[in-house]
Amino acid sequence: MENSSPIVIGCDHAGFALKELIKDYLTAMNCAVSDCGTYNDGSVDYPDFAAQVARKISSGQYLRGILICGTGIGMSMAANRFPAVRAALCNDLFSAIMSRRHNNANILVMGGRVIGPELAKEIVRAWIETPFEGGRHQSRIDKMSCMGT
Numbered sequence: 001m002e003n004s005s006p007i008v009i010g011c012d013h014a015g016f017a018l019k020e021l022i023k024d025y026l027t028a029m030n031c032a033v034s035d036c037g038t039y040n041d042g043s044v045d046y047p048d049f050a051a052q053v054a055r056k057i058s059s060g061q062y063l064r065g066i067l068i069c070g071t072g073i074g075m076s077m078a079a080n081r082f083p084a085v086r087a088a089l090c091n092d093l094f095s096a097i098m099s100r101r102h103n104n105a106n107i108l109v110m111g112g113r114v115i116g117p118e119l120a121k122e123i124v125r126a127w128i129e130t131p132f133e134g135g136r137h138q139s140r141i142d143k144m145s146c147m148g149t
């Protein structure tokens, strides 16, 4: 994990506690983290924070991001509206690994009201460490990049 690229992270109130924990987990592993908020558990709107993180991925400023809300559903819906964003909702380990191997996911989304801290840490570690397989999976991703235009 020492050589992983910096991570941009964001959450809403329902993801705040887990975001703080994951931020500490990444920092302890020498992974640089840029925190876009929210910074407390007061009620906020998840699209505002999804947009902050997704914009930084879409522009190429960061290669990897993490978003956390209550279920992960709203954050993934919002983030995937941005060009070149491939946000994957992964509340289990297998999905996290496959989202990297096959989908080259650049944003990991989790639900702070769905999974516990230990599973979330395992998911984050696996997601960061698993490489994209490329090949036939790249051409499938290429097909998505021009969809709807």
Ligand code: RB5
Pocket: 012, 014, 015, 046, 069, 070, 071, 072, 073, 074, 075
């Ligand atoms: C907030 O109550 C909740 O709706 C939000 O965190 C998220 O789960 C939406 O998808």
